[in-house]
Amino acid sequence: MMDEPKDAPLPRRRHADDEEPERRRWVGPLIAVGLAMGAAAIAGLVLTGMQDKAMYSKPVDELLAQKTKFLGRPVRAEGLLVHGSLVHRDQPCEYRFVIEKNGAQLPVRYAQCVVPDTFKDVPDLDVGVTVEGELQADSSFEASSVLAKCPSKYEMEKRKKDGEHVPHGPLAAGP
Numbered sequence: 023m024m025d026e027p028k029d030a031p032l033p034r035r036r037h038a039d040d041e042e043p044e045r046r047r048w049v050g051p052l053i054a055v056g057l058a059m060g061a062a063a064i065a066g067l068v069l070t071g072m073q074d075k076a077m078y079s080k081p082v083d084e085l086l087a088q089k090t091k092f093l094g095r096p097v098r099a100e101g102l103l104v105h106g107s108l109v110h111r112d113q114p115c116e117y118r119f120v121i122e123k124n125g126a127q128l129p130v131r132y133a134q135c136v137v138p139d140t141f142k143d144v145p146d147l148d149v150g151v152t153v154e155g156e157l158q159a160d161s162s163f164e165a166s167s168v169l170a171k172c173p174s175k176y177e178m179e180k181r182k183k184d185g186e187h188v189p190h191g192p193l194a195a196g197p
Contacts, residue, residue, distance in 0.1 A: 083126035103149040121151045132165040141170035
């Protein structure tokens with residue numbers, strides 16, 4: 023048997039405590055990667071879930087130009103009421119009218135009895151209309167909501183000063 027020199031270091035024994043610092047070094051990055059993957063998965067689920075619920079808002083001319091893209095999807099169409107096109111029927115209760123933008127016209131059917139007070143066909147007054155609903159294959163529109171943009175207070179005050187009839191009721195006295 024060979025004698026070992028007395029100055030030689032003794033072989034070191036491995037303890038479970040010696041591995042702990044190395045494990046700790048990996049825990050932080052693993053948690054960060056796990057959290058990032060979880061956040062990405064949640065964001066992906068939210069975005070794909072919202073994709074079906076998203077509602078586009080387009081002027082009539084753009085909507086009709088991209089008709090195939092918007093068929094059967096919820097969409098908002100914006101335009102001006104075509105004078106003389108507004109028709110109300112009691113049985114079944116519905117409104118039919120046409121809105122237009124840049125020469126493109128969109129016939130609209132709104133199967134409800136109530137529309138905004140500002141939704142009136144007034145001669146010489148452009149009424150901005152936004153309808154929500156679905157574009158149909160025949161290029162008509164089934165509306166579930168109608169929003170009418172009334173003229174600004176200042177436009178109406180100018181019309182009143184010029185002696186014109188104010189179509190949406192009396193103006194409140196200003197300060």
